[in-house]
Amino acid sequence: MPKRNDLNSILVIGSGPIVIGQAAEFDYSGTQALRVLKEEGVRVILVNSNPATIMTDPEFADATYIEPITPEVIEKIIAKEKPDAILPTLGGQTALNAAISLDEQGVLDRYGVELIGANIEAINLGEDREAFKGVVERAGGESARSVIVHTMEEALEAAKELGYPMVVRPSFTMGGLGSGMAYNEEDLHRIAGAGIQYSPTSEVLLEESILGWKEYELEMMRDKNDNVVVVCSIENFDPVGVHTGDSITVAPALTLTDREYQKLRDIAINVIREVGVDTGGCNIQFAIDPATGRVIVIEMNPRVSRSSALASKATGFPIAKIATKLSLGYTLDEIPNDITQKTPASFEPTLDYVVVKVPRFAFEKFPAADPTLTTTMKSVGEAMALGRNFTEALQKAMRSMEQKGSTFRFDNPDLSADELAALIEQSKTATTDRIFQVQRALLAGATVEQMYEATAIDPWFLDQLVLLNEVAAEIAASKTLDERTLRLAKRHGFSDAQIGEILGMSEAVVRGIRHALNIRPVFKTVDTCAAEFEAFTPYHYSSYDQEDEVAHHEKPSIMILGSGPNRIGQGIEFDYSCVHASMVLREAGYETVMVNCNPETVSTDYDISTR
Structure with missing residues (x-):
């Protein structure tokens, strides 16, 4: 189906300041989205409060607002700019939560603004723990035994049913904020009490422990014609109990049997259809009991995520770019693959190499901090390496x-x-x-x-x-x-x-x-x-x-050395510098060679530098 012709101006919500669990990957996805929208002739309005980002450069949007990402501020921007639609799926949890608030306050109806990329129903089904449990059951999958609570009294009562240890997961938070493992009543008071405070809906999911199970992720995309592709499978080196952002991860998944992979794939396709994500991508996480083979669906992110950036760089499949085109009405078979220029985006990527991501921590800055890894994310950056086998990629990533x-x-x-x-x-x-x-x-x-x-x-x-x-x-x-x-x-x-x-x-x-x-x-x-x-x-x-x-160089070339994994004191601002250096040098007639190991960055995108 052709592009929609009723979307003349679109408001893109950014992710705001960098925090643990939400970092440079959303500048990468947002920048890709803005470039696509401009190429398609759409007037682009951007709201983001992070001035260190590439997406806030004047040339990327027709109107850029460096403002707090709050419903009140966004409503004022909507009133002034009168966009036809809002794209909230590229700004992480911050953008999704803002979109939900705008809907709840009646702002979208009041101004006649549509959400694209994912509708409110899909966002709520993916993010609301209780609703998602029903989705999984209808999709033929299984969730861990769980109870939704809103108060400590309810949590203590649920503990009698579930027993210890149990997993505590607040709704509508990012990076596992407020989550953890409760081994006893004291832990439950501490973790669930904080989770109730962190969740904007004061909702916390308590679920049976699946510690020690194998953890996997699938990056999915679906269009309005119900074409679904699995972009990439990702496996955690660490078992369940360590946040995926803090675990060494491997793509493609290496320890799944074909039967297990096909089972995960079937469940994931049913889940994305049941949730209703039909113009974009999502990330679905699974756990498999190594003793019995029992498969549990852990959660889903109905948006571009940190794993999406990793999957994009691991496969060469530009998830954010394609998700943006899908939100404009294109279908996967209509979007060409920039790398091959022959295959459409409906062809699932095939890897003949192994990708390993290693997280970067900053505990040396905080000697008193607890270095124990849990379901709450603690890493501040990551490095990615590719090799012909796992050991080669692992050692390269660790050196990075x-x-x-x-x-x-x-x-x-x-x-x-x-x-x-x-x-x-x-x-x-x-x-x-x-x-x-x-x-x-x-x-x-x-x-x-x-x-x-x-x-x-x-x-x-x-x-x-x-x-x-x-x-x-x-x-x-x-x-x-x-x-x-x-x-x-x-x-x-x-x-x-x-x-x-x-x-x-x-x-x-x-x-x-x-x-x-x-x-x-x-x-x-x-x-x-x-x-x-x-x-x-x-x-x-x-x-x-x-x-x-x-291939041999056709012009004089200049190598640009990137800044590697993000860390405290060295973040997205250096990627900003590298990207602009590459742009200027290419305009001056040079071929640019970018060397970097950070999968979250714009500089490591395949079309920023000559190679």
């Missing part, structure tokens, strides 16, 4: 943290039985150090079975850590660093510095040996189709593989 101690050590721990038992006991608690504790315990002689029992991390991932330890042992035994061993190390993501540390050599010496053996990285392409079609947008990652897929 730019923190001391962010890579594995392979020296012999030489632990006594008591020390090893203590290390295994430490790994039972999810912290920022757990992956290092697990790797060291395995290096010291712990078995995969012992570590699985302690951590509930899937045995396949534990086997990958064992593999890294075995490769390190082979490096240590080689002494002279022959070509076969060096190629093996590089295929599994070992840096020259790591290899040198294992062998007692300097990084420069290892690099010299590597160059003498002509072992150098090649650059592979993210193309959405596993090389089935030619890629026209050079979006690359390095790997120690065979064939280099980078």
Whole structure:
């Protein structure tokens, strides 16, 4: 179906200031949306209170309001600008909550303004815990046993039915704000009491514990003709109990059987249809009991999310851009794939590589803060790496943290039985150090079975850590660093510095040996189709593989170094600088080469730089 011709001006609601759980990814999605709307000839009005964003630059919208994102302010903007519609699905939870308030206060009806991207019914069904439980049941899925409460008295009564431990999840909050695990009545008072305060509807969901289950996400898109695609599957390294924003995540999901994946896919398609998201995207989270195979639908975000940005960069499928086109009335089969220029957006992306995201924390800034990872998000940024296998991508992503101690050590721990038992006991608690504790315990002689029992991390991932330890042992035994061993190390993501540390050599010496053996990285392409079609947008990652897929430069080129993962004191403002540098240099006739590992950013979008 063609684009709607009744939408001449659209108000886009931004996400406001950066907070934990809602960061640069919404500037990325918002910027994509504004560019699409302008290309389609729509007058664009933007409200956002964050001046460090790219989307608030004058050229991206016809009218930009740097104002608080409150219903009162937005109503004044509506009264002045008279937009035909509001697009609230690209500004995170802030924009969705503002849209709900505008509807409840009668502002949308009063001014005759339509919501596009997702209607109020879809937003409420996706965000309201009790309503969503009904959606899942009608879609043929299963939710965890749960009770909705609005007061502490109701919470204490529900605890008698559900038992401890239980999960506490407030409605209409972001980043898991106010959520947590209640192991006893004292925890319940503290967490549920805060959750009731944080929820704008004073509504909290108490549900049975599914701690230790495997956690997955599916990024979905649906158009008004009921075409549905799964853009990407994402798997959490950590089991349920750690917020997905604080867990190492992997795309595509690596430990699902085909039968399990198809089951998740079928449930997700039924859920998105039942909720009624028909002009955009959503993110649906699942848990699977590794003992029984029981599948639980955890929650749904009826909007572009942090995971959407990761999925976009992991696959090359621009979720925010396509969601915006869908909101204008296009269907998936009418939207061309910019990368292949042959396939439509209704073709699901295919990956021939592995993507790993590692969260960046800032506990060094707050020594008194509790580093335990729970269902409330604590990370302030993230880095993404791509590789031909999991171990390569994992080690590259960990090096991208730019923190001391962010890579594995392979020296012999030489632990006594008591020390090893203590290390295994430490790994039972999810912290920022757990992956290092697990790797060291395995290096010291712990078995995969012992570590699985302690951590509930899937045995396949534990086997990958064992593999890294075995490769390190082979490096240590080689002494002279022959070509076969060096190629093996590089295929599994070992840096020259790591290899040198294992062998007692300097990084420069290892690099010299590597160059003498002509072992150098090649650059592979993210193309959405596993090389089935030619890629026209050079979006690359390095790997120690065979064939280099980078085309030769046609003009003088300049490399721009990005700022890496967000952290306190270094955030979205540096991405702003990188994007503008690339734009100016391209206008001046140069090819620009952007190097960055932050999936939340505009600078890592495939069409900002030449490559």
